[in-house]
Amino acid sequence: MTDIGFDGKVAIITGAGGGLGRQHALELARRGARLVINDLGGSVNGEGGNVGPAQSVVQEIIDLGGEAVADGNSVATSEGGKAIVQTAVEAFGTVDIIVNNAGILRDKSFHNLDQQMIEAVIQVHLLGAFYVTQPAFQIMREKGYGRIVSTSSNSGLLGNFGQANYGAAKMGLVGLTNVLAIEGRKFNIKANAIAPVAATRMTEGLFEGVVEKMDPALVSPLVAYLASEACEPTGEIFSAAGGLIARMFVGLTPGYFNPSLTAEDVAAHLSDIRDEEGYIVPFDNTDEIKKIIRIISPQ
Ligand code: NAI
Numbered sequence: 001m002t003d004i005g006f007d008g009k010v011a012i013i014t015g016a017g018g019g020l021g022r023q024h025a026l027e028l029a030r031r032g033a034r035l036v037i038n039d040l041g042g043s044v045n046g047e048g049g050n051v052g053p054a055q056s057v058v059q060e061i062i063d064l065g066g067e068a069v070a071d072g073n074s075v076a077t078s079e080g081g082k083a084i085v086q087t088a089v090e091a092f093g094t095v096d097i098i099v100n101n102a103g104i105l106r107d108k109s110f111h112n113l114d115q116q117m118i119e120a121v122i123q124v125h126l127l128g129a130f131y132v133t134q135p136a137f138q139i140m141r142e143k144g145y146g147r148i149v150s151t152s153s154n155s156g157l158l159g160n161f162g163q164a165n166y167g168a169a170k171m172g173l174v175g176l177t178n179v180l181a182i183e184g185r186k187f188n189i190k191a192n193a194i195a196p197v198a199a200t201r202m203t204e205g206l207f208e209g210v211v212e213k214m215d216p217a218l219v220s221p222l223v224a225y226l227a228s229e230a231c232e233p234t235g236e237i238f239s240a241a242g243g244l245i246a247r248m249f250v251g252l253t254p255g256y257f258n259p260s261l262t263a264e265d266v267a268a269h270l271s272d273i274r275d276e277e278g279y280i281v282p283f284d285n286t287d288e289i290k291k292i293i294r295i296i297s298p299q
Contacts, residue, residue, distance in 0.1 A: 006033035015102030017053025019200035029066035046104030081131025125169035146189035181235030197241035
């Protein structure tokens, strides 16, 4: 097995002033990456901000003998995204890796969500990933290399009460990842998503009895692999928690076909339609369309 190393590759990790992002940063730094430690430094709700948390992670990395610079811009604006990438270019001349990790919470049941709660969460998680990744993607295309790791969540992939804003933003990141994987393919740019579970300030009080097992540092080996040259998959989603790594995916069942389909047929064949036996995992929409055409128009 080859060791995963970064050989001076330049990584931007957003929201790396604490929690998961800090662990990803330390892991990549130990393996030789040069880092931009971005963090707005606000509360878990996204209020306030200072560059202190980012600076203290930079200091930790320097103490380890690594290279890092702090960046206090917000991912939530297009100017902020450009400025974060500019920090990498000014400090290290390029960018090879983006880890979209910055995030906030504004939890409320759907009927109680106000516009501000909806927009703030989508702004940071989903639009933030656009704002940071787009200027970096341009550089990656030109150099023919890039790795993008975006932080999704089981709250979006599977759902969680009180997190309509967060869940929608996190599932949006899966859509973004799918398209970046397709558009990046011929430039050796790989894009994958992770769905972590870890004890951080964001999940305080949630994992009583297993807090120690939910060490955020145990998510970082997955990020290091997906951010490395060795990474094979693209356009995939991986769950990571306490050292357990698994693939999550959108699958397609073989389904039920009837060229004169009625609503009654749908009702009568629901169990065939939903039968998971023999499902496939299409890579992109062309894959699915080919399968459809093979069945509805075999010649
Ligand atoms: P955290 O609150 O410690 O980390 C989030 C970081 O993002 C904070 O340091 C915060 O200052 C920073 N941030 C917030 N808004 C920002 C902005 N506009 N610009 C730049 N930085 C900003 O929480 P945690 O758990 O480490 O979260 C990291 C990521 O993992 C988030 O995207 C979160 O949604 C995701 N996640 C975490 C899970 C968990 O179990 N802890 C579960 C699923 C997803």
